[in-house]
Amino acid sequence: MTGTGDPTSDDGALDAAFAETVRRTGASIGALYLLAPDQRLLCLDVLCGVPIEFAAPWARVPLASPAPVADAVREDRLVWVGSQDEMVRSYPRTAVVLPYPLALVAAPVTGVRPRGALLLMWPATRPPCMTQRERGNITSSCRRLARLLEEAAERTGSPARREQPRVVTVAADRRSAITDPAVADFVERLPGGSCALDLEGRFTYVSSGACELLGCEEGRLLGTQPWQSLRWLDDPTYEDGYRAALISREPVSFTARRPPDQWLDIHLYPDASGISVRIIPTGGPAPPSPAPRRSTRTATPARGGQLYQLTHLAAALTEVVGVQDVVDLVADQIMPAYGAQGLVMSTADAGRLRITGHRGYAADTIRRLDGLPLDTAFTPARP
Incomplete structure (x- = not known):
């Protein structure tokens, strides 16, 4: 059933339930992911505890990727990572993006069907194991979030897909500013x-x-x-x-x-x-580590989040063995993040482009593209 419900009202109820979950569990960072319509991608929908740009490397998570939120949805189970060492062992790619001491849990948000995943993070100072009470609180919170999402879908057809996640505040800061x-x-x-x-x-x-x-x-x-x-x-x-x-x-x-x-x-x-x-x-002499290089260049330096995205991709590529592995990696984990529908990988050989792998193109199209001159204007986007 579709209707004319107010998406803003639905967002408010969802945000309140999400914020209450983060507050009740004592998490320092929280994120709610929703499944994309094609069921291949988890998209960050609500965030608290960190700025949006910090979440850029993990704002869109392919369901096929080896990541805690993807495993939680794919396997319909709660995923607990109690330390950075455990993160390195179980999720090395995620450890590259989050190289900090912390603990996290990813839990599926499932009602009549899978809706997404809830991600919560704590400082590493918390106990390394979850209690049964904590598990129960998180599971019941996920059921509540799923119910709100399904009620919103019944009223409006489907949850709105946003270009940017919403950032919510867990609790208003009751401490006064320095005015005294x-x-x-x-x-x-x-x-x-x-x-x-x-x-x-x-x-x-x-x-x-x-x-x-x-x-x-x-x-x-x-x-x-x-x-x-x-x-x-x-x-x-x-x-x-x-x-x-x-x-x-x-x-x-x-x-x-x-x-x-x-x-x-x-x-x-x-x-x-x-x-x-x-x-x-600094009271003593200059430290032995060199200062950041000063340069006259006008190009904007890479932000930390951009560097983490590159290292995440590099970590994924270290696991590939052959050309087909690279094609599969890009097709399954990078294409969905950019909404791409087709992929062609080519190498230059004797002045021509030889196709080494592809995804999403018909065989006759690939035959027409294979072996084109390097200076051709004929591309996969304009076959």
Whole structure:
């Protein structure tokens, strides 16, 4: 049955149930995946605990891939990974994308039929095993999510497919901002500098000491991400420090150089609402590790998430044996993520394109394409 139900209302009920699940389980990060109409792909629909760009490497997960959420749906079972070591052993590709100490569970969201998967993550400080009560809570939450999805499908035909996942907040931050003069004075008296970042990595507070050490006025920092407003922090190494703190929920420290020669120790202290930052001038000589290379190039540096996507693909390719393995990998795990319907792989041989593998094309089309000159305008997209 289809109807004219309000998708916004359906999203609100689903988001509330999802947020309540994350809050009740004490997870630091949560994600809800929905099956695509072709049943070949899991698409991230709702997220909490990290920015959208952090989830890019695992926003679209082919159902055939060896990943916790894919296994949970494909095998209709709860998948528990209690440590980073277990992640490396059981899911090496996922460990490449999430190289941080953590524990996670992936559970199928199934009603009358499979709907998707729920992914929850905790810091590595939690116990390495799940209790029966935790399993029961997660299973009942998944049933509730499945019921909401099926009710929405009955009213509207099918859940709306979004280009970007929705980000929800588990609970409103009840702590007041630093508006009390006594509190502000306390922070200002601390040596070095103090900052606060929200879950998106944006400055929400900067002390005068931090402004002095960072060499930038408060007004130019507030509302920006450090790697946007401070060019010398625009390096994947520093961004990954923030990423590690946010995902692992453990303190992270690194040393950065503010040009020309000011070395700073930067300490990140994360929790569910954001990250507190302490900045202290390095007292000793410059550390032995080299500073990020300074360059006059104008190209935008690769973001940390883009590098993780590349390493994830590289990890997958290390498992292939022959040409057909490469074709199968791309067809089963990369094509669905981009919505591609056909694939042709060719090599250059004596001035011609020789097809080494394909998927989604008729045999007569492949015969017409095989052996074309390198300078041909005749392509698989325009046969």
